Amino acid sequence: MAEVMLEKVSKKFGSVVAVDNVNLNIKDGEFLVLLGPSGCGKTTTLRLIAGLEELTSGNIYIGNKIVNNVPPKDRNIAMVFQNYALYPHMNVYQNISFGLTMRKVPKDVIDKKVKEVSGMLGLESLLYRKPKELSGGQKQRTALARAIVRDPKVFLMDEPLSNLDAKLRVQTRGELIRLHERLGVTTIYVTHDQTEAMTLGDRVVVMNKGLIQQIGTPKGVYNKPVNKFVAGFIGTPPMNFIDAEISEKNGDLYLSNKDIGIKLTKEQSIKVHKVKLSNNNVIFGVRAKDFYLEKEISTDEKAAMQEIIVTIDFVELMGSETFIHFRINDALCVARMSANEDYAMGAKLDIFVDISKINVFGKETENAIL
Numbered sequence: 001m002a003e004v005m006l007e008k009v010s011k012k013f014g015s016v017v018a019v020d021n022v023n024l025n026i027k028d029g030e031f032l033v034l035l036g037p038s039g040c041g042k043t044t045t046l047r048l049i050a051g052l053e054e055l056t057s058g059n060i061y062i063g064n065k066i067v068n069n070v071p072p073k074d075r076n077i078a079m080v081f082q083n084y085a086l087y088p089h090m091n092v093y094q095n096i097s098f099g100l101t102m103r104k105v106p107k108d109v110i111d112k113k114v115k116e117v118s119g120m121l122g123l124e125s126l127l128y129r130k131p132k133e134l135s136g137g138q139k140q141r142t143a144l145a146r147a148i149v150r151d152p153k154v155f156l157m158d159e160p161l162s163n164l165d166a167k168l169r170v171q172t173r174g175e176l177i178r179l180h181e182r183l184g185v186t187t188i189y190v191t192h193d194q195t196e197a198m199t200l201g202d203r204v205v206v207m208n209k210g211l212i213q214q215i216g217t218p219k220g221v222y223n224k225p226v227n228k229f230v231a232g233f234i235g236t237p238p239m240n241f242i243d244a245e246i247s248e249k250n251g252d253l254y255l256s257n258k259d260i261g262i263k264l265t266k267e268q269s270i271k272v273h274k275v276k277l278s279n280n281n282v283i284f285g286v287r288a289k290d291f292y293l294e295k296e297i298s299t300d301e302k303a304a305m306q307e308i309i310v311t312i313d314f315v316e317l318m319g320s321e322t323f324i325h326f327r328i329n330d331a332l333c334v335a336r337m338s339a340n341e342d343y344a345m346g347a348k349l350d351i352f353v354d355i356s357k358i359n360v361f362g363k364e365t366e367n368a369i370l
């Protein structure tokens, strides 16, 4: 079993709280992604699990055994770094086999393992090259091979793809997914790239300022963000945020400001009533994909949508789609629209919002109400 458990884990550097009371249960064989902006404590969390940093408080368990005082080399984990950290004077074969050589594994066993892993990662023809004779992607695959060959119980990966160009990153992402399917090793993967997190993770942990904001499946955190931070961090383009108020008229609740008046559904109203708001100020959040043109929706669908007339600020042609920028209640907004239409700057556009997809956050708490 290679479950990893963090129990009330904190790490302070002087007065900086890098990791703040983190509780996390990573299942055996799971691919878990730690996602968050620069400085939120992702690397520190990994280094604590690896034993490269000392805990300020809390406990870490690997395979049900407390490892607080176990040195890194005895934790049976392998770490892959952003900068590959290959030995420059050794060739690919020597880099991959270094850990095994140090552990005095017999030569023929090492040779078999290196051949197997280099085959898995397409490195067979590169085994006698030095790192400086490799491309970025080949270096990263060598670093991965070096981690895999040790048969660790847990892989820790810190932004392993960030030095690769966009195309290679997508390709290597695919390789990582296949490797995980094949090896099934518990993996904790750090990134600040939400696309990477969404495509790789069984579950995603969103962090900010040392604190866990939300843990969930990629779909879960995308569809039901618990607060404005998560909503804004996950998804491209980022969610639109518009100041609004909750108001009541004839027993119905409305989300309104000078440009909109959206009547909430019964279920939504019940949810809003449940939250004891200290005032009526909220933030209306809507994703670019949840705006529609009238011709794209049926009459039935229209009944569940709110019409908004906007003035087009500017238009971005993306090829397969077009981003339309406009303002609602002075907030800059973007809608993802069909590329088959022509849109003119300054023109009025009639758009429809799917009411069931809207998000509402408390203005002060920034926590999700809807």
Ligand SMILES: Nc1ncnc2c1ncn2[C@@H]1O[C@H](COP(=O)(O)OP(=O)(O)OP(=O)(O)O)[C@@H](O)[C@H]1O
Pocket (backbone or CB within 6 Å): 013, 016, 017, 018, 036, 037, 038, 039, 040, 041, 042, 043, 044, 045, 192
């Ligand atoms: N050795 C250290 N000494 C002092 N402060 C540190 C040390 N290591 C990290 N920190 C601080 O702890 C916080 C978390 O850092 P960490 O490296 O874990 O962030 P990160 O999420 O990995 O960021 P990035 O995406 O930029 O790599 C930051 O405020 C950082 O400045």
Ligand SMILES: [Mg+2]
Pocket (backbone or CB within 6 Å): 042, 043, 044
């Ligand atoms: Mg980092």
